[in-house]
Amino acid sequence: MNRYFSALRCAWTVIARQSRTRRTGFGVAAVLLMSTLSSPAFAAYVFGQGTINVPSTVAPGTVVARDYVTTQTICGSTQCPSQRLELWDYGGNDRVTSGSDVKTNVKGLTTRMLINGQPAVTGYTAVITRPVEIQLVATGETITGGSLKGLSGTSSSSPAYFTFNLGNITGGGPFYQFFLAATVQAIAGTCTVPGQSVTLPGVSSTKFAGPGTPAGGQSFSIQFTGCPAGFNRVGYTLQPLGSAATQYAGELPLSAGSTATGVGIQVMSGGSAATFNTSLPLSAYSKTAPSNLYSLPFSARYIQTGSTITPGTVNGQMQVLMDYQ
Structure with missing residues (x-):
């Protein structure tokens, strides 16, 4: 059976480094x-x-x-x-x-x-x-x-x-x-998001039933550490990297090294496709008593994107943009 292997590479670095240190980066952002x-x-x-x-x-x-x-x-x-x-x-x-x-x-x-x-x-x-x-x-x-x-x-x-x-x-x-x-108030410190890579297990082409159908999957979490006190809101944005066209919600553009065709990677959150390019609140954050660690669960799975699938590998990347108010 044909098998497809993928590394969903989600790498984040500390704010001072941004995207210069790795293939994906970390930034800060505020959506007011x-x-x-x-x-x-x-x-x-x-x-x-x-x-x-x-x-x-x-x-x-x-x-x-x-x-x-x-x-x-x-x-x-x-x-x-x-x-x-x-x-x-x-x-x-x-x-x-x-x-x-x-x-x-x-x-x-x-x-x-x-x-x-x-x-x-x-x-x-x-x-x-x-x-x-x-x-x-x-x-x-x-x-x-x-x-x-x-x-x-x-x-x-x-x-x-x-x-x-x-x-x-x-x-x-x-x-x-x-x-x-607006009036800007400066606060010392930011949240840190550790970098990571997520590898999906191989899957047979017989698991797909046509464009838009998923197969396989791997759970992962995004962690936020060291968030300082004082912010009224801490949020995060999932931003896919790459210019390749996508068809489905939560689908990552295929990145360098991808050899398979007709199949991609879809990021999921709580059973639904993850929301990209929109600031979402880190709801558990406390302005007066922040925790040293917050963790949000996600998963990634394959999704058929074309009528015909060609065997190979699929790679996708995204970055996390932090935002503060």
């Missing part, structure tokens, strides 16, 4: 709910207007907070044509002419916009098909905290950090603005 306070038409207050907590000391380039603005929020549709993106240091102070990092009013932090998953620069034009991601990125200096609120300097009448025009690429449209006005 939008503030209930009002904002101007065609504008969003990213990270809200309250207080967000971030780690105080992390490696340069570490993303310490993330927030997302959906296309429905921006233009009321699944796709938003945009043009003439502009980036403003310190929120409306000086126009950024090169690069994607924008200076903020909090020492140790810059901010960055991702459109369709790619860092955006001044003049960027695109049809937005995914939630716009705004990141707070560590510069390597100790983050001291303070307000992100824009300065509204001489180069702009608006304290926005990011602006672009909505509408047809050739015709222009309403002006959309992204404000940062």
Whole structure:
């Protein structure tokens, strides 16, 4: 019987190392709910207007907070044509002419916009098909905290950090603005997620009954250690790595070394396909008395993805992005 072997390689490293030390990486992130306070038409207050907590000391380039603005929020549709993106240091102070990092009013932090998953620069034009991601990125200096609120300097009448025009690429449209006005509070320490590799047992092709059917499986857990006190929320995001197309929820893109075809790896959580690219709360975390170890159960299994299966190996990778509030 044909057999298929797979190594589901889920590797995570400590925050200071990010993805530089291994094939998969570990980052920090914060997904904040939008503030209930009002904002101007065609504008969003990213990270809200309250207080967000971030780690105080992390490696340069570490993303310490993330927030997302959906296309429905921006233009009321699944796709938003945009043009003439502009980036403003310190929120409306000086126009950024090169690069994607924008200076903020909090020492140790810059901010960055991702459109369709790619860092955006001044003049960027695109049809937005995914939630716009705004990141707070560590510069390597100790983050001291303070307000992100824009300065509204001489180069702009608006304290926005990011602006672009909505509408047809050739015709222009309403002006959309992204404000940062939250207060940053720095907390010493972060959670650590130990790296691991999960190997699935071999399985016969006769176990599959057609595209979408699973076979085999292996349980594993994701552990979180050393979480410090003080965060209002600790969350995690499972992010698959690789650009190969996938068809099913929880399916990992095939990575280098995969030789089988028509079969992939699906990550499961509590009997359902795992949720990717969405921050989920580490519910057991306690702000006042955190445990030294939290463990979440998962499993991985094969899933048939094509009408014909070719014998070989299948490999997939994902990383864990931590987020804090």
